[in-house]
Amino acid sequence: MRDPGSKKQALIEADDQLCDVLGRNIDLLPIVYRFGISSNMGQSTLEENSLNHKIDLDFLLAVLNTYHSGNYFPNTDSIDLGLLTDFLTKTHQHLKQVTIPLLGSLMQSLKIKLPDTKLTITLEQYLNDYITRLMDHIEFEEKYIFPLVGLRNGNRMGSEVKTSISKLKKLFSQHNNVETEISDLIMIILQHIPENTDIQIFHDILHTLSHFEKEQVDHARFEDKILVPRLLKLFGSKF
Amino acid sequence: MHSGNCIIIHPWSLVQIGLTNILQSLKVDVGAVYSFSPENEIIQTWNDLIVLIDTTKIEMIRKHCKSFKRRNIALIGIHVDDSPVPDDPLLDEILYPSDTQGMIFNKLRPFSNFGKNKQPSLHLSDRETAVLKLVATGFSNKQISEKLFISIHTVISHRKHITVKLGVKSISGLTLYAVLNDLIE
Structure with missing residues (x-):
């Protein structure tokens, strides 16, 4: 008999069927899409899928398990940094093309339900400011941090590369802010839902923000625990 | 408040x-x-x-x-x-x-109806509210300590209590809370 409670703790393995993995944790579906798996999920295992879609199986398992379980963490030295930055870039694209437009559309619905209220106006302002900061953060990562992976032998140490290396540690504090601000927004919305209002729109916003927060936390784990330490190790002596 | x-x-x-x-x-x-x-x-x-x-x-x-x-x-x-x-x-x-x-x-x-419609304050003390207003307005811990004539340690202590009571940590989150509760414009 299927027991989601206990299976959720179990690691995802190469011979697990993809549909079974998604049945255990449907939040992994957008992660699977980012690997280019979007059809024929049927009965095939993760190993078969990785062969069919030319995906590095170890990396696929490392990513799925990291998103699946907060306690799991892959062997950091075995992760290919090129694959990792490619995956993180796709996560940024998902954020820009799916999550942020969805939040924008939910805010529009809130504005229709509660037009010109202080709550709506200030929430929209907060969210817009937050998204602006998040876009700046993404640009910072893609401009300064990810390109370092292509130079990981450290042979070219031009001034731009040195600038990028010096900015590495800044990532930690930025991630902390990104996660905290979205968590704060959830708390504040919960505390200020007006009486006698359509609760569904607030539920949709909170649900989306909650998923968004979880994804941001997992995304930051890859960067803070794998990418940045590995890059610091590679370039550390060049400071 | x-x-x-x-x-x-x-x-x-x-x-x-x-x-x-x-x-x-x-x-x-x-x-x-x-x-x-x-x-x-x-x-x-x-x-x-x-x-x-x-x-x-x-x-x-x-x-x-x-x-x-x-x-x-x-x-x-x-x-x-x-x-x-x-x-x-x-x-x-x-x-x-x-x-x-x-x-x-x-x-x-x-x-007797004054204040009956205001949002619950989550019981911040007067001092905590004063600190929250200044934090939300962009003042540093040092500036707050000088304005309220209290030590920086006390400011930090108030800020910890505010965070625990409101469940809000970031300055932008505290600012949003302060605006929604009419503590600042």
Whole structure:
């Protein structure tokens, strides 16, 4: 008999069927899409899928398990940094093309339900400011941090590369802010839902923000625990 | 911000207790009682409430009173004797020592709905509210300590309490909270 409670703790393995993995944790579906798996999920295992879609199986398992379980963490030295930055870039694209437009559309619905209220106006302002900061953060990562992976032998140490290396540690504090601000927004919305209002729109916003927060936390784990330490190790002596 | 919707400023305990009992019968919650005029930073946090004050103390808060109407604050004087109080446009009502309980009840009843519609404050203390306002306005811990005449350690301690009570950590989140609760513009 299927027991989601206990299976959720179990690691995802190469011979697990993809549909079974998604049945255990449907939040992994957008992660699977980012690997280019979007059809024929049927009965095939993760190993078969990785062969069919030319995906590095170890990396696929490392990513799925990291998103699946907060306690799991892959062997950091075995992760290919090129694959990792490619995956993180796709996560940024998902954020820009799916999550942020969805939040924008939910805010529009809130504005229709509660037009010109202080709550709506200030929430929209907060969210817009937050998204602006998040876009700046993404640009910072893609401009300064990810390109370092292509130079990981450290042979070219031009001034731009040195600038990028010096900015590495800044990532930690930025991630902390990104996660905290979205968590704060959830708390504040919960505390200020007006009486006698359509609760569904607030539920949709909170649900989306909650998923968004979880994804941001997992995304930051890859960067803070794998990418940045590995890059610091590679370039550390060049400071 | 106070948990109730009324503040009493009077040095005499008997007056404080008597008025609190009458206000309770009107279902008005007394959030704070002061023997002396509170600090400016605390007065600036007031919104949407009734303030009952010893008429001899009004001068101490007069500079704040201009914004009382805009902040939906009703100011009620408690006079020291039965001599008539000169007309003062700031006062919405005056209580005299010879007023019976029924008379006081009738004078206060028109204001009993003040503050009933405001958002719950999650019980931040006056000091925490003052710190929150300054944090949300962009002041550093050092600047806050200088403005409120408290140590940086105390500012940090207030900030920890604010975070625990509100469940909000970031400065942008605290600013959003302060705006939604009319603590800042």
